[in-house]
Amino acid sequence: METAVSNSNKSNGNYDHDIIDWFESVSENAGHVQTQTLRRILELNYGVEYLRKWLGDINIHDMDACALESLFTSVVPLASHADFEPYIQRIADGDTGPSLTQQPITTLSLSSGTTEGKQKFVPFTRHSAQTTLQIFRLAAAYRSRAYPIREGGRILEFIYSGKQFKTKGGLAVGTATTHYFASEEFKIKQTMTQSFTCSPEEVISSGDYKQSSYCHLLLGLFLSEEVEFITSTFAYSIVQAFRGFEEHWKDICNDIKQGSLSPRITSPKVREAVLKIITPNPCLACKIQASCEELQNLNWSGLIPKLWPNAKYVYSIMTGSMQPYLTKLRHYAGELPLVSADYGSTESWIGVNVDPSLPPENVTFSVIPTFSYFEFIPLYRRKQDCISAIDDLVEDEPVPLSQVKVGQEYELVLTTFTGLYRYRLGDVVEVAGFHRGTPKLSFICRRKLILTVNIDKNTEKDLQLVVERGSQLLSQAGAELVDFTSHANIAKQPGHYVIYWEIKGEVDERILGECCREMDASFVDYGYVVSRRTSSIGPLELCIVERGTFKKILDHFIGNGGAMSQFKTPRCTSNQGLLRILNLCTIKRFQSTAYD
Numbered sequence: 001m002e003t004a005v006s007n008s009n010k011s012n013g014n015y016d017h018d019i020i021d022w023f024e025s026v027s028e029n030a031g032h033v034q035t036q037t038l039r040r041i042l043e044l045n046y047g048v049e050y051l052r053k054w055l056g057d058i059n060i061h062d063m064d065a066c067a068l069e070s071l072f073t074s075v076v077p078l079a080s081h082a083d084f085e086p087y088i089q090r091i092a093d094g095d096t097g098p099s100l101t102q103q104p105i106t107t108l109s110l111s112s113g114t115t116e117g118k119q120k121f122v123p124f125t126r127h128s129a130q131t132t133l134q135i136f137r138l139a140a141a142y143r144s145r146a147y148p149i150r151e152g153g154r155i156l157e158f159i160y161s162g163k164q165f166k167t168k169g170g171l172a173v174g175t176a177t178t179h180y181f182a183s184e185e186f187k188i189k190q191t192m193t194q195s196f197t198c199s200p201e202e203v204i205s206s207g208d209y210k211q212s213s214y215c216h217l218l219l220g221l222f223l224s225e226e227v228e229f230i231t232s233t234f235a236y237s238i239v240q241a242f243r244g245f246e247e248h249w250k251d252i253c254n255d256i257k258q259g260s261l262s263p264r265i266t267s268p269k270v271r272e273a274v275l276k277i278i279t280p281n282p283c284l285a286c287k288i289q290a291s292c293e294e295l296q297n298l299n300w301s302g303l304i305p306k307l308w309p310n311a312k313y314v315y316s317i318m319t320g321s322m323q324p325y326l327t328k329l330r331h332y333a334g335e336l337p338l339v340s341a342d343y344g345s346t347e348s349w350i351g352v353n354v355d356p357s358l359p360p361e362n363v364t365f366s367v368i369p370t371f372s373y374f375e376f377i378p379l380y381r382r383k384q385d386c387i388s389a390i391d392d393l394v395e396d397e398p399v400p401l402s403q404v405k406v407g408q409e410y411e412l413v414l415t416t417f418t419g420l421y422r423y424r425l426g427d428v429v430e431v432a433g434f435h436r437g438t439p440k441l442s443f444i445c446r447r448k449l450i451l452t453v454n455i456d457k458n459t460e461k462d463l464q465l466v467v468e469r470g471s472q473l474l475s476q477a478g479a480e481l482v483d484f485t486s487h488a489n490i491a492k493q494p495g496h497y498v499i500y501w502e503i504k505g506e507v508d509e510r511i512l513g514e515c516c517r518e519m520d521a522s523f524v525d526y527g528y529v530v531s532r533r534t535s536s537i538g539p540l541e542l543c544i545v546e547r548g549t550f551k552k553i554l555d556h557f558i559g560n561g562g563a564m565s566q567f568k569t570p571r572c573t574s575n576q577g578l579l580r581i582l583n584l585c586t587i588k589r590f591q592s593t594a595y596d
C-alpha cells in the first residue's frame with residue numbers, strides 16, 4: 001500500500017487501479033488480514049502499561065496469530081472510553097511513558113460528542129492521518145469509476161478547522177478533521193487526486209464558520225466552471241451553507257463583480273488570501289445573478305447544478321443522524337447524484353462505500369481490515385407481543401469479523417493502532433452482505449438510548465422515524481422542517497417527551513397539533529405504548545422554536561470548542577445550556593391527545 005502512496009510518477013488512473021487492487025485483495029482475505037492486523041498492533045505496543053495489566057509478561061512474539069487472537073479476546077476485557085480516560089488524562093498532563101502505545105502520543109483528538117453530550121479525548125497519531133488519506137483515496141477511486149471527473153479540476157469543499165489548543169502537558173488538541181486539514185496528508189491528497197479545493201488554507205482555518213462559509217461560496221462560484229464536485233464531512237454543512245447562500249447571494253455576486261470582499265469578513269489573513277484569488281468578473285456576476293433570480297422563484301430547487309454546471313455529484317456523509325437533511329440536500333442537488341461518504345469515527349476509520357451510485361438510503365460500508373481490529377457484539381431485539389420495536393437489546397459474546405452473519409445487528413468494538421483495546425464504539429450496524437470476504441455494514445444508529453422516561457426505550461433512529469412521520473403532514477401543508485431535537489422531561493410526574501421543531505413556512509396551528517398527535521402515536525416501542533396507555537408517561541409535547549434557534553445551538557457547540565466540520569445536531573438533550581436556548585426560543589406549544 002505504501003508504494004502506491006509514495007510513487008509520485010504514477011498517473012491518477014494508475015493510482016486508482018493500484019488502490020482498488022489493494023483493497024480487493026485485503027477484502028478477499030479479510031479474516032486472515034484481521035488476525036495479522038491484531039498481531040501488528042500487539043507487537044508494536046508490546047509491554048505498554050494497559051496491555052501488561054491483562055497480558056502480564058506473556059511473550060507474544062513466539063505465538064501464532066490465531067493463538068494470539070484467542071488469548072487477546074479471552075484475557076483483555078471489553079472496555080469503554082471511561083476505562084481509558086485515566087490513561088489519556090495522564091498523557092494529556094505530559095506523561096510520555098508507554099501507557100497505551102509504545103510511540104509517544106503527541107496529539108489528542110476531540111470526538112464531536114454531539115451524540116453523547118460530552119466531548120471525549122481520543123489519541124491521534126500519524127497512523128490516524130495516514131488512514132484518513134488512504135480511505136479518501138480509496139473512496140475517490142471507487143467514485144471516479146462511477147462518476148469520472150476531470151484531473152486538475154476543483155472541489156467546492158465546505159470544510160472547517162476547529163480551534164486547536166495545548167493541554168497542560170503540551171499536547172496539541174483539536175478535532176480529528178482539524179488535525180487532518182492541517183496535516184501533510186491533506187496536501188498530499190490534493191496533489192495525488194489532482195483535485196484542488198477552491199478555498200485556501202486560511203479560509204478553512206479561519207476559526208469563524210460564518211466567515212469561512214461565505215468565502216467557500218464566493219470562491220466556489222468564482223471558480224464555478226472548474227468545480228467537479230461539492231463536498232463536506234457531514235451533509236449538515238452543505239445544507240447550512242446553502243441556507244446561508246439564500247440570504248447572502250447578492251453580496252456574493254457583488255464581490256465577484258467588483259473583485260472585492262464583503263466587510264463581514266473581518267479576519268485580515270482570510271481577506272488577504274481571498275483577495276489574492278478573486279479579480280473583478282462582471283460577466284460571471286451577471287450570469288450568477290440571473291440564475292439566482294430564477295432559482296428564487298423555484299424556492300432554490302436545483303441550485304447546485306444551475307450554479308455549478310460541471311459538477312458531477314455531491315459527496316458527504318448522508319447516513320445516520322444526517323439522514324434528516326437528505327430531503328433538503330436533494331432539493332438543492334436536483335438531478336445530481338448524491339454520493340454517501342464513508343464510515344468512521346475519531347477513534348478509527350471503519351468502512352468505505354464501494355458502490356457510490358447507490359442512493360444514500362441503501363448505502364453500505366465495506367470494512368477495511370487493515371485499519372483496526374474489529375469485533376462485533378451480536379444484538380438481539382426482544383420482541384414483545386406483536387409490536388416489533390426496539391424494546392431491549394440483548395447481547396451475545398463478541399465475534400471476530402470472519403464470523404459475522406448477514407442480517408444480524410452488532411455493536412462495533414475496536415482495537416486500534418492508537419492505543420484503544422477492545423473499545424466499544426457504541427454504534428449499532430447491520431451486516432448487509434459481503435464485499436469479497438469483508439462485511440458490508442449498514443449504519444443503524446448509536447446504541448445509547450436517547451429517550452427514556454421509565455420502561456420506554458427509544459433510540460435516535462426511532463425518534464428519526466417518528467419525526468419523519470410527523471413532518472409529512474408539515475410538507476403536505478407546504479412548510480419545511482429545518483431541524484429537530486428532543487428531551488425526556490421528568491421534572492414533573494408523569495414524565496413526558498418534548499420534541500422541538502424549527503420550521504420554515506407558515507402552517508396552521510391545527511396542522512401542528514395534528515403533527516404532534518401523529519408523532520405521539522408513531523412511537524412503536526412497547527414500553528412507550530404501554531406507559532402512554534396507562535398514563536405513566538404524559539402526552540407528547542411539540543415545541544415550535546423561532547427561526548435561527550438551531551443556528552444558536554451550533555454556535556453554542558462551537559463556543560465550547562467544537563468544530564463545524566464534525567457537528568451533528570444532538571437529537572436528544574438534557575444539557576441545561578441547550579435546554580435554556582430551546583425553551584427561550586419556543587414560540588408555540590402543542591400537546592398530543594393521541595391516547596385520550
Ligand code: AMP
Binds near residue numbers: 113343446
Ligand atoms: P465523531 O468521532 O465524534 O466525529 O463521530 C463519529 C460517529 O459519527 C460515529 O461513531 C458514528 O456514530 C457517526 N458516523 C460517522 N460516519 C458515519 C456514517 N457514514 N454514517 C452514519 N454515521 C456516521
